[in-house]
Amino acid sequence: MICRDLRTQEGPCHDALDQLDLEVVPPVAAPAAPAPQQAVTRPSAVSSHPGDDPGEAPSKKASHKQIAGKLNLNTANEEQLMLLPTVGPSKAERIVTWRKKNGGFKRIEDLRRVKGFGYKTFKKLEAYLDIKGDTTLAAR
Numbered sequence: 001m002i003c004r005d006l007r008t009q010e011g012p013c014h015d016a017l018d019q020l021d022l023e024v025v026p027p028v029a030a031p032a033a034p035a036p037q038q039a040v041t042r043p044s045a046v047s048s049h050p051g052d053d054p055g056e057a058p059s060k061k062a063s064h065k066q067i068a069g070k071l072n073l074n075t076a077n078e079e080q081l082m083l084l085p086t087v088g089p090s091k092a093e094r095i096v097t098w099r100k101k102n103g104g105f106k107r108i109e110d111l112r113r114v115k116g117f118g119y120k121t122f123k124k125l126e127a128y129l130d131i132k133g134d135t136t137l138a139a140r
Contacts, residue, residue: 073110080137087125
């Protein structure tokens with residue numbers, strides 16, 4: 001059975017629709033737009049920087065190592081390597097191990113071959129690195 005025009009109120013299509021006993025539901029209105037949010041302002045007396053309050057412990061991000069000088073990747077020991085930002089005991093050990101295994105660093109960019117030293121970390125450390133001369137890196 002093919003129904004071509006349901007607007008006519010007769011024929012097999014109309015009879016089939018009558019048997020279904022369908023209820024007519026009015027169209028649903030579109031939901032109302034939400035009310036605009038108002039900005040919440042905080043009192044200016046509240047410190048926005050962690051660690052400003054003397055009783056508050058400094059956050060991990062706020063504890064940057066203050067250093068000056070250069071570090072020779074080929075002669076520095078683990079203790080000196082740990083003066084570098086983001087370098088702890090594990091990374092320092094990896095640098096020394098890589099240096100022994102590969103016969104030293106030919107250029108400072110070779111540090112990226114050590115696990116844990118990607119592009120971003122290397123860029124943070126680049127200003128402090130050297131492959132010749134004495135290690136003059138010291139905490140301020």
